[in-house]
Amino acid sequence: MxxxxxxxxxxxxxxxxxxxxxxxxxxxxxxxxxxxxxxxxxxxxxxxxxxxxxxxxxxxxxxxxxxxxxxxxxxxxxxxxxxxxxxxxxxxxxxxxxxxxxxxNQTKNEYSNQEYLQDRVSFSEDKIMDSESKGVMMAWEKPLMEAHAKAICINGGRILNVGFGMGLVDTAIQQYGPSKHTIIEAHPEVYKRMIESGWGEKENVQIVFGRWQDVLDKLDDRFDGIFFDTYGEYYEDLREFHQNLPKLLKPDGVYSYFNGFCGSNAFFHVVYCNLVTLEIENLGFSTQLIPLPVKDCLGDDVWEGVKQKYWQLDTYYLPVCQFSD
Ligand SMILES: C[S@@+](CC[C@H](N)C(=O)[O-])C[C@H]1O[C@@H](n2cnc3c(N)ncnc32)[C@H](O)[C@@H]1O
The missing domain is CATH 1.25.40.20 (Ankyrin repeat-containing domain)
Incomplete structure (x- = not known):
């Protein structure tokens, strides 16, 4: 042998x-x-x-x-x-x-999702897809987005959402009547659609067009709730966003992000849940991961015509992050 x-x-x-x-x-x-x-x-x-x-x-x-x-x-x-x-x-x-x-430590010459932001996207009732038929955002996530909105709107006040997509989380945020609702969106076609569908006319809504990396410094105040869910970015980008949290979030504020890393392998997903929790802890935040069953959201036809099944696990862990005491 x-x-x-x-x-x-x-x-x-x-x-x-x-x-x-x-x-x-x-x-x-x-x-x-x-x-x-x-x-x-x-x-x-x-x-x-x-x-x-x-x-x-x-x-x-x-x-x-x-x-x-x-x-x-x-x-x-x-x-x-x-x-x-x-x-x-x-x-x-x-x-x-x-x-x-x-x-x-390696020099970055271009940002992660440069191509996506310059490319066409296609809109349908239940999804937005990029030019390679990968799902940018899909309607099956609606219950998750509603749960995220509920978590970050718990104190009311000023809310920040990064990444509009289908506007699912923003629609849910609006239902909590925030005093100010700031939305950052970088894709020109998504932005155009936001304007066409009247988001720019809502009294409490401020739309900031641009990459969060370029526009965060222009925001004038701290927030009671923040949600982060972009597309085509990597863990390093989320990590970079997290470096801004201490100055963006009010002391009692709540932060959450779309927790979709390694959504097709259960163990890798656990590794990433722990990694983010650890790194965010080093910035002074504690994280609670709330389990939400998602099996029922994912019917057989959900992925029809979509190139990558970016989520294949039965449970979604919704992160709720707050400054540690
Ligand atoms: C997954 S979707 C967000 C879905 C949204 N949470 C919803 O409920 O419909 C991601 C969005 O982030 C936008 N985006 C990607 N990179 C971005 C960046 N660097 N800054 C701001 N927005 C970005 C994309 O154009 C897309 O509209």
């Missing part, structure tokens, strides 16, 4: 000694077997934390995926192996923190 196969068998059967011997003799810890599983996935499946540690320490990738898009963390989670799960989660968070630092 080849070494890689021997490693698979040892990891699967929980033979730590054999795993260590094989690692020391240079067996390939990244090898995928015939079923598309790595030794780390086998160890996570049986919940052997010592083997998980040994493999991770010798460079086994925590984020390798099976052909059906499952990672070692998904196996640990599915089987309820807490120790193995915690080890994988810690590794995932650490590695994403390091990758983020590297990304920030």
């Amino acid at each position: 080849e070494e890689a196969d021997q490693l698979r068998v040892a990891a699967k059967s929980g033979d730590l000694k054999k795993v260590q011997t094989l690692i020391n003799s240079g067996a390939d810890v990244t090898h995928f077997d015939n079923e598309g599983l790595t030794p780390l996935m086998h160890a996570a499946k049986i919940g052997n934390a010592e083997i998980v540690t040994a493999l991770l320490e010798s460079g086994a990738p925590w984020n390798a995926l099976t052909p059906s898009n499952l990672s070692a963390g998904d196996f640990a989670m599915e089987e309820g192996h807490q120790e193995a799960f915690d080890l994988l989660l810690k590794t995932g968070i650490q590695s994403e923190l390091i990758l983020g630092t590297i990304a920030r």
